[in-house]
Structures are given as structure tokens and as C-alpha cells.
Amino acid sequence: MDYFFSDRVLTLKPSAIREIFKYAADPAVISLSAGNPAPEAFPTRELAEISARLMVERPIDALQYSITEGYAPLREQLTEYMKKKHHIGRDFDMLLVTSGAQQVMDLATKSLCNEGDVVLCEAPSFIGALNTFRSYRARLRGIPVEPDGINLEELERALKEESRVRFIYTIPNFQNPAGVTMSMEKRRGLYELAKKYHVLILEDNPYGDLRFEGEHIEAIKSIDEDGIVIYAGSFSKVISPGMRVGYAIAPQPIIQKMVVCKQGSDVHTNIWAQMLCSEFLSNYDFDAHLERLRAIYRKKYGVAADAIRRYFPAAITYHPIQGGLFLWCTLPDGADMPGFCKQAVLRKVCVVPGNAFLTDETLPCQSFRINFSTPTDEQLERGIHILGDLAKEIL
């Protein structure tokens, strides 16, 4: 039978990263292409303790239907924690627990964008979010990212030229894939532009707690007195991604629409996982846990940066980072980046070609992304060594 598909999915392709994962599944291949937290970063002992207690003491609560908005104690804890620690959340805001931060992108786009509406994104940006926007037939327009964040002149030009912009999507901390962190000046500038042009900001902050160098910079949401920022948080990088627990903090009218959409999408998020997060926050030292994670990633970044200095030719540049999980490396002008990535696969090392992260994948791109959280130190060193040798041969 010939199947009819919606216009939405006709243009959607499985992400380029997924295709690369097929090679990366080969155990002989060193994968520098994933985005998984380091296995040693999971608080496995604590979670096993909490889970065992829950399943014995409160099994019905952990197994029965729950409400769409999320597990009430977790919502209260997070509301309080984000307000106290990050100045995030005003009286007009509300918190919704989601099935990973990915679902924040999904529910926000579904609630806010008609087909043909415009989402302004950093270029490059997180492919998972871009594909979600595309899946609702939003039109994407990329705004270049500089070492201190999005280019505000280009952003304003786009806001002037495009009449149907619904929101600006940004990852201000240790951006995926570029690794850059937006300065406070630019955060304020971006906020003022959004306000001036009456568009919302979707602030995605999965890596904010993983700063291993430099000074903390407040979230854009922390200055949101006008109710124009939707903040997406996640436990994926700080507790466990397999649980799929994230959250949105946004003005109540927006959250209410997202709740109705979530009802039709998955009813509610796995309740055991929400209780696990709640118990972890209340019975363990979350800040000490985050400090431990930062130490893990500081060390892994050190291994990666060392190997790059040792093995990469000077012609490959990369942007030093202060946190997160990714390094963005750039081949010199004229080099064949896709060819380089393909050759690397043949030598059993996977990286992600940078054009996968563009709003238009066919645009020229000289960069590729390295992930340093998933591989072991040995794999990291060996993988970068192989990439360096390859670069020296073909450049």
C-alpha cells in the first residue's frame, strides 16, 4: 500500500546524528559523536536506595496514574530551588514537569507556532530542537553564534525582516554544539530585543550546572519581569537521561496550553522517575553532587584538550569551553569537512559533521563536533590521536 503522510513528516529526516550512531554502535568504533553523560556521573547508589524504598513503601503512588502538571512535591521543590538559587520564576510563572527537556520544545512549539511561523535559532544549534520546530512546519532562520553568544545585530535584522517570529531559541550556556557561553551583556541585549519586537525567548539550559571553569552567568529567565521567557530545564545531565525528566518554567497562560498539549501527548511523565528526582533533591546534597559532576567533566575536558594540543595540526581551531560536554573544531577554509568525517569513520572514529546543526544542512560548514563525556579517557586520547593523524595527511 502507498501510505499518505502529513506534510509535516514528509520533509523530516531521521537526524544525521542517528545515522552516525549506526556506525558508532560497532564496538570497535570510538564514538566521539554521542552526548551521553559519563556513566560515572550517575548517582547510582543513591537512586537505587531511593527506588528500593519507594517501591516498598509507596508502590501505588509510584505506579498509578498521576496528574499532567507533574508530581506536586517535585514541582514545589523545583519552583523553590530555581527561585532561590537562580532567581528564576515570578508570580506570573508556573512550572510543568515534562518528559525530558525535549518535550518542552515540543509542547512550546505546538502551543505557539502555526505552520509557516518563524523560529530564530542560533547557527549552529541543537539538532533535536531544530527537528522539533521543523516537525510543526515552523520556518527556521539561523543567527550566527560568536565566541560570546548570538550576534545581536543579525538577530535584530531578522526580527525586522520577519513578521511571523514566534520565539528565539537559545542555549546560552556551553551551547550544543558550539560550546560557547553567552555573555551577560548579550543576554540582556537579547532580552531587550525580544521585548522590543514582541517575541518570546525559549531558553534551553541543559548544561548550566556543568560549569567547570569561570564565573557563573545568570540565566536570561532570571531577568524576565515581562513574562517573555520560557525556560527549559532538565535532569538528564545531572541525574539521569534515561528517566526522561525535564521541566518548563514559563508564564501561566503558556504553561496552561502546554499542559493541554501534554495531556494529549503522554498524559503525564513517568511518575517513579519524578519521585526519584524529588527524593534525591530533598534527601541528598544536590550541590555536592553537582560539584562532583563538575570535577568529572573538568578532568575529561582536560584529557580532550590535552590530546588536541598534542595531536591536532594548528590548522584545526577549536573554541575553548568553560563547561558542558562538547568541543567544536573547525578545519581550515577549503578543507573537505564531510570527507574528513567519513574518512574518520573508516578509521573507526565517529564525530558529528557540523552542518547537521545548521538550519540549512546544505550550507557550507568547516566544523565538526567532539563529545568528551561519553568516551573513556583512553578512547578520547586515542580517538583524537587518529583524527589528528588523519588531518595531517589530508590537509
Place this chain on the structure above:
Amino acid sequence: MDYFFSDRVLTLKPSAIREIFKYAADPAVISLSAGNPAPEAFPTRELAEISARLMVERPIDALQYSITEGYAPLREQLTEYMKKKHHIGRDFDMLLVTSGAQQVMDLATKSLCNEGDVVLCEAPSFIGALNTFRSYRARLRGIPVEPDGINLEELERALKEESRVRFIYTIPNFQNPAGVTMSMEKRRGLYELAKKYHVLILEDNPYGDLRFEGEHIEAIKSIDEDGIVIYAGSFSKVISPGMRVGYAIAPQPIIQKMVVCKQGSDVHTNIWAQMLCSEFLSNYDFDAHLERLRAIYRKKYGVAADAIRRYFPAAITYHPIQGGLFLWCTLPDGADMPGFCKQAVLRKVCVVPGNAFLTDETLPCQSFRINFSTPTDEQLERGIHILGDLAKEIL
């Protein structure tokens, strides 16, 4: 700030059931309005055992990112089980694990329906699914349900009149809310009509294993040699709804589109919950467990039916059922059904007004839905007693 919302969500309302749940949250209220499995139906001891073992022996597997299609062992087990036990699944089919069966509705509609496309539904039908179809701006057309299932003449008339029908949505077993079960003749008839008019069937079967009387009838999917049926299964009523694990079995091209949509929706389903289902299926006697559930619901249905016979005036009719969780009761012509439901709330008993389940809620409706799985036997008896007294007074 005045927020702009997509056309999709402008017409969406929180479901009428949710509004009723607000009253039902009052502990003094007897809720006959929910759809929760009986707490005693959860295999809590077994799940606690499995979970404890997983979190100690394989914590990284249970906490790390997983693949969108679902946990491979669970997919294999389910594929095998559904084929062997229910003749469901052909070589052209594929299985996708979803975050509850609700997500099957969501991903299927997103993949198959453009705005303005038509979904044919039973009238009445499951409100959660109807709202999902609406959320993609599909147009709903209701086809009356008779004691042996959907009216095939009306169905064919709709198929002739509507040029943009994408699929027929049906719950053939112990339909929510009407409680009716479609005969095998009608299942075959529906299949032939779908084939003749080149439309798909979305077969939702959350209650199929909860038959406590009569002979099992094969699923429509079991006769699908043409690749036109999307089958939605769920662990919500047979293991735990709070885990949010369901699955779709459908032709590969459709599943592939659904996978791309799921990637952008929640990346993958909570992996711990998938592993729990898989371990339960392989290490415990699932069929014996189902037998235990059937005994629980047979008993609870008996309590409800007894109380109805005892307390309801003859003017209230109801359709006897052979399984599932719901009873559909109908007031005589001319009675004020919404008024009856409101009066019942004032007397601290909640039921769901039947028009909530129609494609057009403003159509006249004399019925209300009673759930007998959630309340205790005492609540069930007392609630039906109160409803009966009320009916005798106002009819």
C-alpha cells in the same frame, strides 16, 4: 503581555473529565469518574523485586540514554508474544515502544493528518484520543456505536461523503466509554470498508486483556494482511499506568515516521519502565497475572451491577459488559443528564457526563459513565445508591 497561540491550541480545552477531577480530589467525594486500575491490580511485589535487581545489577542501562524505537529485548518479546498469542504482526510490521498508548494516538496523527483531514471515530469515544486528533486540527466525525460495535452503514456513508479521511479510530474491546465489544463480523466488515476506501484503521486496545466474561474475539489487526491497521497496545491497565509504557504495531513505513516524530517529542520512553515490563514478561507468569486481574474486575463489576439492579430505577438503562472498566448508563428521553451529574456532585458522587465523549460536546446526550475499577466496593455500592436515590427523585 498578550500571548499569541497557535490555531491548534486556541480551540483546545482541558478535558471535561479533568474539570470533574477537581471535585473528585475532595476526599469526601466518591469518584466514579476516573479510569485508574484498581490499586490491588498492580503486581507491586514483583515490580519491587525486579526494580531492586535492575538498579543494583544494571544501573547504567536503566539510567542512560536509550534508543527511540524502544528497549530491544522488550520489542523482541512483545513482537513474539503478540504474534504467537494474538496473531498480530506480519513481516511488513514493526513495533515501537511509546510513552503510553496515548502517544500512539499522538504520533500517528502527527504522521498521518494534515490540518482539515478527517478522523472517523466511534460516538461516543475516548476523550483523550479525540483531543489528540483535535490538537492536530483533524476534523472528527462520529459514527454511532451499537451493542455489537460501530454502525457499518453509517461508517460507509461517511467514507463515501468525506474525501479526506485518514483513519478510522476504534476501541473494539469494552469500549471506553460505551463498554460495548465489536463482533467479529463487524471487525471484518470494518476492515473491508477501510480497505475499499483506502483508509487506515487505528485500533486502540487498552482493555483487551480484561475480559471477565464471554469468548475472546480476535483483534482487527489479526486479520491485517494488507498493512492498513495501526495497533495500539498498553501496559497501563495490566502492569502500571504511572510507568507510561505502551506500543504501536504497524507497517514499517508508518512506524518509521512515528519514530522520527517521537525523537522530537521525548527522544525515548523511560528506560527503567521498559526494562521492568520486559523482566516481568520474561520472569513471571504474565498469563496467570492477567487471570488474577480478570478475577478482580469480574468481582468489582459484580458489585457495581448488583448495586445498579438494587438502587437504580428501571428508567435508567445500561449496557451489560464482558470486560473493561466502564459502565455506560442512560437516562430516559427528556431527562436533564447534565443537571443529574451536577446534582450528583452536590451529593458527593462524581460521574462523567456522556457528552464529554462526543465529537461535538454540544449534541444532546442522555448518558453518563461509571467507572468501577478505582472505587472500593463500599464506595461503589454507596455511590450507586446515592445516584439511584437522586434519579428516583428527579426523574
